[in-house]
Amino acid sequence: MKKPLSAFYPLWLGDSISDVATAAYLFVIPLVAISTYNADDATVGVIMAILSAAPGLLSALLGSVADRKASAISLQLTNLARALLLLFLLISLLNNSLPLPLFIFVAFCVEALSLFYNLVIASLIPRIVPEDSLTKANSLTETAETVTASAGELIGPVLLSRLGFVAVVLLNLISSISNAIGILVMSRRLTKQKISLKVDGEHADTADSTPINKNTLAAAIENLKYVLKVKTLRVLIINALLTNIAIGVVITLLAPYATKQLEMPIAIYGLTSLPGILLSLTAPKAIPYLERHFGSATIIMAANIASAVAVAIIWGAAFFTPVFSFAVLALGLGILDYSVLTAVVVERTIRQKIVPKNKQAGVLGIIQTIILTVIPISALAAGVFSEYGIGRQATVGVAIVFPIIAYLLLHRFIRVNNKKDFFQTN
Numbered sequence: 554m555k556k557p558l559s560a561f562y563p564l565w566l567g568d569s570i571s572d573v574a575t576a577a578y579l580f581v582i583p584l585v586a587i588s589t590y591n592a593d594d595a596t597v598g599v600i601m602a603i604l605s606a607a608p609g610l611l612s613a614l615l616g617s618v619a620d621r622k623a624s625a626i627s628l629q630l631t632n633l634a635r636a637l638l639l640l641f642l643l644i645s646l647l648n649n650s651l652p653l654p655l656f657i658f659v660a661f662c663v664e665a666l667s668l669f670y671n672l673v674i675a676s677l678i679p680r681i682v683p684e685d686s687l688t689k690a691n692s693l694t695e696t697a698e699t700v701t702a703s704a705g706e707l708i709g710p711v712l713l714s715r716l717g718f719v720a721v722v723l724l725n726l727i728s729s730i731s732n733a734i735g736i737l738v739m740s741r742r743l744t745k746q747k748i749s750l751k752v753d754g755e756h757a758d759t760a761d762s763t764p765i766n767k768n769t770l771a772a773a774i775e776n777l778k779y780v781l782k783v784k785t786l787r788v789l790i791i792n793a794l795l796t797n798i799a800i801g802v803v804i805t806l807l808a809p810y811a812t813k814q815l816e817m818p819i820a821i822y823g824l825t826s827l828p829g830i831l832l833s834l835t836a837p838k839a840i841p842y843l844e845r846h847f848g849s850a851t852i853i854m855a856a857n858i859a860s861a862v863a864v865a866i867i868w869g870a871a872f873f874t875p876v877f878s879f880a881v882l883a884l885g886l887g888i889l890d891y892s893v894l895t896a897v898v899v900e901r902t903i904r905q906k907i908v909p910k911n912k913q914a915g916v917l918g919i920i921q922t923i924i925l926t927v928i929p930i931s932a933l934a935a936g937v938f939s940e941y942g943i944g945r946q947a948t949v950g951v952a953i954v955f956p957i958i959a960y961l962l963l964h965r966f967i968r969v970n971n972k973k974d975f976f977q978t979n
Contacts, residue, residue: 560681560742561690567735568674569697574728575667576705578721579604581713582660583805589718590653598936601805602929603657604664611665612672616918617772619672625740627673629733635666636729643722670732676914679905681743688844688902692837695898699833699890707827776915785907786920788966789900793924795959796857799864800893801931802952828887833894840898849899850967856896857960861953863889868950 586592586600619627642659645651682690712720780786843852866885870878908916939948 558682558686558690560739561678563735563738563742564674564677564681565690565693565697565735567731567733567738569701570731571725571728572698572701573704573708574721574725576702577709577712578663578705578725580702580706581709581718581721584710584713585656585718586653588713590656592653594940595936598805598933598939600657601936602933604660611668612918612921614773614918615665615669616672616675616914616916616921617776619669619676619914619918625736628670628736631666631670631673632729632732632736635663635670636726638662638666639722639726639729643719643726646719646722672914672918675917679910679913681739684906687905688841688898689837691898691901691905692840695894695901696833696836699836699894700830703827703830703833703890707830772915773919776912776919779908779912780916780919780923783907785903786916788963789903790920790923792853792857792959792963793896793900793920794927795955795962796860796893796896797924797927798931798955799860799952800889801928802935802948803864803867803889805932805935828883829890832887832891836891836894836898840895843895844899844902849903850963852899853896854960854963856892856899857956857963859888859892859895860956861960863887863892864949864953864956868946868953 582604583592583597583601586597590596592600638659642651642663645655645659678690678694679687708724709721712724780790840852863885866881866888870881870885904916904920905913935948935952938951942948943951
């Protein structure tokens with residue numbers, strides 16, 4: 554008897570191990586900018602805007618390429634390229650020859666390669682996982698991403714404060730091995746099960762499949778037309794746009810907010826990720842259960858409200874003494890991590906069920922291009938407003954409004970269209 558997730562597990566495990574190092578690397582970038590390059594809030598905003606621009610600028614084109622090149626070989630080559638880039642970064646650090654512009658450029662390239670790697674995986678998942686197991690696979694994926702992000706946020710500051718940025722980069726370089734092993738095991742299990750990863754044209758197992766356009770730009774335009782045509786995707790995009798504005802503000806100002814305004818030591822600041830780790834462990838069982846009993850729309854609206862509450866808690870951390878501010882900030886980040894995780898799992902499952910298999914990465918790329926564009930814009934605006942405008946705490950407070958607007962718009966749409974569970978796809 555075939556296990557439905559037997560090929561998925563090694564890919565997921567290898568990627569999850571590597572994600573811990575990646576999360577540590579990305580998390581300490583603003584801390585490195587502050588401690589090494591004496592960056593102010595505006596400079597940190599610019600750096601985070603540049604790094605978060607990679608998905609927005611490149612997703613649409615890379616997604617179309619990923620659908621055509623979705624294979625174990627593509628994953629291995631991308632993993633190798635990223636490892637070589639990290640090796641260059643490591644050598645530059647050891648030689649003390651890493652000016653700020655080069656630091657930002659290398660970080661952007663690493664982020665771009667990670668993006669393509671994840672898009673290839675997004676194209677492969679519906680091909681190696683049965684439809685009735687997608688919610689479980691997505692819950693495992695998002696739980697791992699949340700846990701690894703939180704673990705990285707815990708490990709990164711400790712490594713940075715004890716051993717320096719070199720240790721963080723070296724950890725990333727070594728973790729590339731876990732990706733390589735996971736891909737190899739997945740390939741062998743797919744071969745034993747006689748499952749082909751190739752899906753195009755008339756061989757695609759979806760009735761509305763069309764041959765993949767080999768012109769990258771033309772394929773991206775076709776994917777954009779498809780996204781704009783499907784009402785479910787349009788509604789999800791609007792919801793994600795609004796919530797991502799709040800996320801962009803929080804991730805940009807979190808490091809200076811905690812280390813400067815709340816005066817937390819870097820190592821202690823990393824501990825604020827612990828509640829997110831603990832809460833996310835319930836996701837693989839909790840989210841499929843909630844989806845079955847309450848429906849997708851209810852879950853997404855609840856996640857919107859939870860995100861607003863979380864940002865409000867983070868904003869309120871400044872009103873407490875240092876000890877209590879740590880606890881309040883950790884609580885707010887835990888709720889925010891879990892609400893984002895829940896919404897992403899449900900939205901991903903919906904997309905995988907309604908989008909043809911030969912368009913998975915392309916459609917995801919278009920959606921990321923649209924919704925993730927607001928993160929660099931909000932990051933840049935947050936840095937400028939914090940440094941030169943209304944101040945750091947007030948800027949975080951403004952972010953509370955956007956998840957509330959997302960909830961109200963989604964609630965109104967469902968009420969007007971008389972659809973209690975508009976997102977239910979089965």
